[in-house]
Amino acid sequence: MYNPPGYLWAMTIAGIIAILAATCVVLYGGAMRADLGLYKILATAGDTSAMERFVGEWLGALIDYDAEHGSPLVLTLSEYLDCGGNYDASAKALSVHRSTLKYRLQRIRDIITRDLSDTEVRLNLDVAVRIWRVHYR
Numbered sequence: 001m002y003n004p005p006g007y008l009w010a011m012t013i014a015g016i017i018a019i020l021a022a023t024c025v026v027l028y029g030g031a032m033r034a035d036l037g038l039y040k041i042l043a044t045a046g047d048t049s050a051m052e053r054f055v056g057e058w059l060g061a062l063i064d065y066d067a068e069h070g071s072p073l074v075l076t077l078s079e080y081l082d083c084g085g086n087y088d089a090s091a092k093a094l095s096v097h098r099s100t101l102k103y104r105l106q107r108i109r110d111i112i113t114r115d116l117s118d119t120e121v122r123l124n125l126d127v128a129v130r131i132w133r134v135h136y137r
Contacts, residue, residue, distance in 0.1 A: 051131050058128035061111050063136075073111070076104045078129045081122060 055063075062074050076094060080101070083089035091101040105116065114121045 048135070051135065055128050055131050055136065058124050059112075059132060061113075062108060063132070065107075065111050071104075071107075073104060073108050074129065074132060076101065077108050077125065078133065080105060081126045081129060085116075085122075 059074060059077075062077065065071065066073050072094075076090075079093045080090045083093060087098055087101055091098045094101065096104075109116060112125075114125070116122060116125075
């Protein structure tokens, strides 16, 4: 099959636009935004195996736990990080009592064996959760 010059490039760009549009719908309720930041990178990253490994390294045990127990711990972590670690805001976003949130966060700490108060850990977990939202949720 003959492909005219630039065809592959055009198809790549079309794919990127489709992924960005889908990402906007999922994350922003359809509102197109110019400041997608990290999501722009995640949506256009060609090496999905590297992203899978990263998510597995940081969230794998938690994802497995959720699958086995039907629990919402990855979602809980996601909301907690989105709320800047604020218990009240996180509990409200998840529609749970503050004590339920604290229990879930302790389970998360136990499962992932990482310190959620460590800035570097939170950054990596935040990136892993965002990849999970875009590619695996």
